[in-house]
Structures are given as C-alpha cells and as structure tokens.
Amino acid sequence: MGADKRFTRMDPRELRLELEALYADYAACLDEERFEEWPDFFTERCLYKIVPRENFERGLPLATWWCESKGYLLDRVTAIRKTAVYAPRYVRRMVSGIRALGWKDDLLEARTSYAAFETLADGETRVFNVGSSRDQLAVEDGRLRFQERICVFDSLLVPNSLIFPL
Amino acid sequence: MGTRREWPAEGTCRIPYWIYSDPEIYAREQERIFRGPSWNYVALEAEIPKPGDFKRTFIGEKPVVVVRDRDGGINAVENRCAHRGVQFCQQHLGNATEFMCPYHQWTYDLKGDLIRAPLRRGVKNQGGMPADFDLKEHNLRKLKVACRHGVVFASFADELEPLEAYLGPAMLALFDRVFDGRGLTVLGYSRQLIPANWKLMFENIKDSYHATLLHVFLVSFGLYRVDNPSRIAIDSTGRHCAAMSWRGEQKRTADNAEMKSLIENLKLHDPTMLEPVREFEQYTLVMMTLWPNLIVQQQSNTLAMRQIATRGAGAFELAWTFFGYQTDDEAMTRRRLRQANLMGPSGFVSMDDSEVMKFAQQGVAPYPGAAGVMEMGGRDWRQEESHAVTESPIRAFYDYYRNVMEL
Numbered sequence: 001m002g003a004d005k006r007f008t009r010m011d012p013r014e015l016r017l018e019l020e021a022l023y024a025d026y027a028a029c030l031d032e033e034r035f036e037e038w039p040d041f042f043t044e045r046c047l048y049k050i051v052p053r054e055n056f057e058r059g060l061p062l063a064t065w066w067c068e069s070k071g072y073l074l075d076r077v078t079a080i081r082k083t084a085v086y087a088p089r090y091v092r093r094m095v096s097g098i099r100a101l102g103w104k105d106d107l108l109e110a111r112t113s114y115a116a117f118e119t120l121a122d123g124e125t126r127v128f129n130v131g132s133s134r135d136q137l138a139v140e141d142g143r144l145r146f147q148e149r150i151c152v153f154d155s156l157l158v159p160n161s162l163i164f165p166l
Numbered sequence: 167m168g169t170r171r172e173w174p175a176e177g178t179c180r181i182p183y184w185i186y187s188d189p190e191i192y193a194r195e196q197e198r199i200f201r202g203p204s205w206n207y208v209a210l211e212a213e214i215p216k217p218g219d220f221k222r223t224f225i226g227e228k229p230v231v232v233v234r235d236r237d238g239g240i241n242a243v244e245n246r247c248a249h250r251g252v253q254f255c256q257q258h259l260g261n262a263t264e265f266m267c268p269y270h271q272w273t274y275d276l277k278g279d280l281i282r283a284p285l286r287r288g289v290k291n292q293g294g295m296p297a298d299f300d301l302k303e304h305n306l307r308k309l310k311v312a313c314r315h316g317v318v319f320a321s322f323a324d325e326l327e328p329l330e331a332y333l334g335p336a337m338l339a340l341f342d343r344v345f346d347g348r349g350l351t352v353l354g355y356s357r358q359l360i361p362a363n364w365k366l367m368f369e370n371i372k373d374s375y376h377a378t379l380l381h382v383f384l385v386s387f388g389l390y391r392v393d394n395p396s397r398i399a400i401d402s403t404g405r406h407c408a409a410m411s412w413r414g415e416q417k418r419t420a421d422n423a424e425m426k427s428l429i430e431n432l433k434l435h436d437p438t439m440l441e442p443v444r445e446f447e448q449y450t451l452v453m454m455t456l457w458p459n460l461i462v463q464q465q466s467n468t469l470a471m472r473q474i475a476t477r478g479a480g481a482f483e484l485a486w487t488f489f490g491y492q493t494d495d496e497a498m499t500r501r502r503l504r505q506a507n508l509m510g511p512s513g514f515v516s517m518d519d520s521e522v523m524k525f526a527q528q529g530v531a532p533y534p535g536a537a538g539v540m541e542m543g544g545r546d547w548r549q550e551e552s553h554a555v556t557e558s559p560i561r562a563f564y565d566y567y568r569n570v571m572e573l
Contacts, residue, residue: 050512054258055354062354062488064512066503071436083382085518087525157357157483158511161520
C-alpha cells in the first residue's frame with residue numbers, strides 16, 4: 001500500500017515524468033522487439049485491445065486485437081515468435097501528448113497519441129498506424145502497470161497486416 | 167509469351183501469371199465481372215435498419231451507396247452525382263433525408279431520383295437550364311438490388327437471373343444455414359488493404375491444400391485440416407464454392423505426418439480465446455466464396471462477411487463485417503469477439519494469408535509469362551468432393567472466369 005501512496009500523492013509534474021518514462025520504456029521494448037518482456041507491462045487480469053476508431057465511435061465491440069488477460073498477450077507473443085508467417089519488418093512507435101486524467105479507485109487514467117511507422121525490406125518507411133491510447137494504470141510491485149490499454153486507431157484501412165503490438 | 171495473352175494449352179490446371187497484373191485484363195474484369203451480370207454483396211440489412219440509413223461501399227472499383235428509403239425498400243446507386251460526377255457521399259455509414267451533392271447542390275431522394283437542381287430557372291430571367299431540361303432524365307444511376315434473409319446484393323446489369331438461381335441449390339442451402347432469417351447484429355468492422363490481385367483472395371479461401379499446411383493455429387488446434395472429415399461443394403457453373411469440415415483433434419497421426427505446422431504441444435496460455443460451442447448443424451466450419459466479391463465465413467462461432475473491392479490489378483481492399491444474431495446471449499457475443507482474434511488483419515489464422523498473398527503477388531507480377539500448377543486432386547473439377555485434398559475449386563473458378571473473360 002505504501003507504493004500506492006507514493007504514486008497517488010505524487011506531485012503532478014513528477015507523475016508526468018513517471019508516465020513519460022513508462023511510455024518510453026514500453027515503446028522501446030516493442031521497437032527493439034523484446035516481445036517476451038512486453039506482457040510484464042500489464043497486470044495479470046488486464047484488458048488490451050486494438051480497436052478501429054469507427055467501431056469505437058459507433059459503440060461496436062469488435063476489436064482487431066482482443067486480449068482479456070496476460071495469457072492472451074503471451075499467446076500473441078507465441079504467434080509472433082513461433083506460429084505466424086510474415087515478412088520481416090521494423091516497427092517504430094512514437095508516443096506523445098501524454099495526459100494523466102486522474103485517479104479513480106486506485107487506477108490512474110491516462111491518454112496518449114501514438115504513431116507507428118513500418119519499414120519493410122523493399123519499401124520506404126510508411127506511417128502504419130496512428131491513434132490514441134486510453135489507458136488505466138495500476139500500481140503493482142512499486143511500478144505502474146496497464147490494467148487496461150485500448151489503442152483506438154484512425155488509420156482504418158490497415159496496410160496488409162498488424163502483427164506486432166502497439 | 168510476352169504480351170500475347172493466351173491461356174496455357176493444359177487448361178485450368180495451369181494459371182498464367184499475366185492475369186494478376188495486366189491492366190487490360192483488370193479493365194476487362196471490371197467491365198465483364200463487376201459491372202456484368204453478377205450479384206455483388208454490398209451490405210447487411212442490419213447495417214441500415216432505419217429509413218435514411220445508408221452505407222458507402224464499392225463494387226469492383228466503382229463507388230456505390232446502399233440506402234434504405236422511407237418505404238423500407240433498399241436501393242443501390244452509383245456514388246456519382248449525375249451533374250459533374252462528384253462522389254457525393256463520403257461517410258462509411260450514416261443517415262440522410264436526401265443526398266445533396268456539395269458541389270452544385272443537386273439533390274436526390276432516397277431512391278436516387280433528382281429532386282432539385284438549384285438555379286434551374288436562372289436568376290432575374292438570366293441563365294438557367296434550357297427550357298426542356300427534365301429532372302427525371304438526371305437521376306442517379308440505379309443498380310438492381312436483391313435481398314435474402316438480411317443480406318443485400320446489387321448488380322450493374324439490367325438483366326440477370328434471380329439471386330436464388332444465381333447461387334444455385336447447394337450454395338443456397340449453405341447460405342440459409344447461416345442466414346436463416348434471424349435478425350443479425352453487426353459486431354464491428356475491420357478493413358485491410360492487401361497488396362495482391364483480388365483473385366488471389368478467392369484462390370486462398372478455395373485452397374484447402376494451403377490451409378492444412380500454412381496455418382499453425384488452424385492445423386494444430388484441429389480447426390481445419392484435410393485429415394478431418396471435409397467436403398467441398400461447387401455450383402454448376404464453377405463460380406461459387408463452399409468448403410465444409412468438422413473440427414479434429416490436436417493429434418499426430420499417419421494421415422497428417424506431412425503437415426509440419428501441426429504442433430502437438432501448442433497450448434494457449436489463456437484457452438478462453440478458443441472455446442467454441444456447437445451452434446450450427448453438421449459442420450464446424452463452412453467457408454463460402456460467392457462470385458464475384460464475397461466470402462462468407464463461419465469458423466466455429468466467428469461469423470463474418472469479407473467483401474472484396476479491387477484497387478487496381480495489384481491491390482484490393484478486404485472489408486470484414488463481423489456479425490452475430492439478435493438472439494445471442496452475452497456469453498455467445500463474447501465468444502464471437504474472442505474468436506475474432508483468429509480473423510482480420512491480426513488474425514492468428516488470416517494474418518498468414520494476407521502476408522502470403524503479398525508474397526504471391528511479389529512472385530507472379532514480375533513474371534507474367536510464367537504459369538502456376540494446379541493439379542492437386544486432378545486436372546478438372548466436379549461439383550462435389552468428399553475430401554479436401556484438392557485444388558478443384560480453383561480450377562472451377564477459373565473455368566467460369568475464362569468463359570466470362572473469353573480467355
């Protein structure tokens with residue numbers, strides 16, 4: 001509980017620095033393809049979704065990624081590493097406009113804008129996926145973890161396939 | 167071969183690669199297939215339940231709008247103002263009392279009839295349209311529409327057979343198995359731009375040979391494997407097809423020994439993603455390919471329409487509409503949403519397909535003079551097969567394609 005207070009009573013500027021560090025670490029983990037470490041950014045009973053903005057705005061529940069627990073994330077890692085067939089690629093994620101909206105029931109609500117760039121072997125780098133994240137963060141083991149992360153993307157027409165996490 | 171376009175003498179057990187990249191072939195496909203006597207899937211009625219509800223979509227590469235009028239009827243019109251060709255509807259889905267082109271405000275009712283052309287009589291007795299200008303001669307171009315059990319099809323052709331005859335008895339029965347008259351609920355959309363010729367999408371779904379080899383998820387969890395009991399049905403023309411099968415076990419046997427993708431100890435960390443319940447009679451999977459732009463997907467409890475819209479010879483948009491039934495309880499809806507992880511641009515199964523279709527286009531487009539081999543299960547096709555170790559649905563598709571295209 002001491003850890004909770006450390007965050008909940010944190011000065012807004014300091015909290016903002018914590019969030020910036022979190023999102024930087026998160027993006028670096030994925031950009032560097034350390035996918036095995038990625039689920040550790042989430043709590044055990046997390047919710048992670050990637051949702052086309054048109055579904056989100058119409059209240060349609062379908063998600064492009066629908067993950068209801070850390071297990072779902074581990075299964076995505078299995079697909080990336082072992083089972084899926086796909087062309088080699090680099091994906092780089094930029095996170096900006098990080099906002100802390102406040103605490104509610106021990107969860108910190110945060111919003112960001114993000115852009116993911118994709119580079120394939122024979123192509124120029126392209127803007128691959130752009131959207132906002134609507135996140136709920138819990139304090140666990142003295143650090144912030146995603147209890148919920150919903151990436152709502154504007155770029156409705158997905159260029160071929162979305163294989164790595166956002 | 168070069169630019170001479172002649173189908174290989176062996177027939178449809180060979181697929182010449184120029185059909186995937188030649189702009190003249192592509193133009194002929196637009197004219198003869200998508201604007202020809204075919205029923206193109208355009209919408210589910212559940213997407214446009216109320217008067218004025220509309221959906222913007224495509225047939226081949228032609229933009230169209232599907233709209234429900236005040237009488238409850240469904241109309242399809244070209245998304246092109248009769249005045250100067252402006253694509254007047256820019257929203258995927260919406261509700262309108264009338265369609266007004268923003269450019270010169272020509273306005274159409276929900277049946278596509280022109281009701282207003284501003285300044286038609288001029289200003290201060292100056293200008294205006296000629297005295298014999300008749301609004302009735304400048305309606306939106308209207309398409310023929312057919313609906314069956316909540317599914318809407320449209321055609322540019324003035325004359326064509328009724329939808330039921332077009333599908334044929336075998337396809338119709340399988341169509342009605344999913345669309346049994348119950349109200350549908352749209353769960354959401356997914357859109358992909360796949361850098362491959364549109365025909366590769368049809369080939370992919372008609373191709374059980376690849377399905378049992380490429381997809382580790384499909385194969386390992388027994389969702390589809392040709393050593394499972396399987397059937398294939400093709401309509402009498404060859405243009406439509408359905409692949410049907412029953413789920414099998416995650417078990418290595420002599421029959422699947424060559425399927426490298428079967429991983430016996432592959433386990434989900436969270437098995438709730440894939441806990442299907444029996445919902446339909448007989449098969450656990452039916453994938454229908456309906457000429458010329460629709461795939462109806464029933465894999466376990468995940469249901470979707472996959473609509474193909476061409477974007478030149480080298481690309482197509484695949485628009486997925488996932489749906490359930492109004493009678494679904496919360497658990498069933500959740501099941502469908504969880505299993506949707508298999509499908510779409512991030513599908514555990516279908517992401518392999520979109521990647522491999524791109525690889526195929528990358529291989530065939532630079533070599534238009536070469537041809538593919540299609541001899542699994544023989545060199546011809548029959549309307550029914552009691553197994554799926556065959557490429558006969560692809561041969562059937564190209565038999566019909568060659569007729570329509572005169573190739």
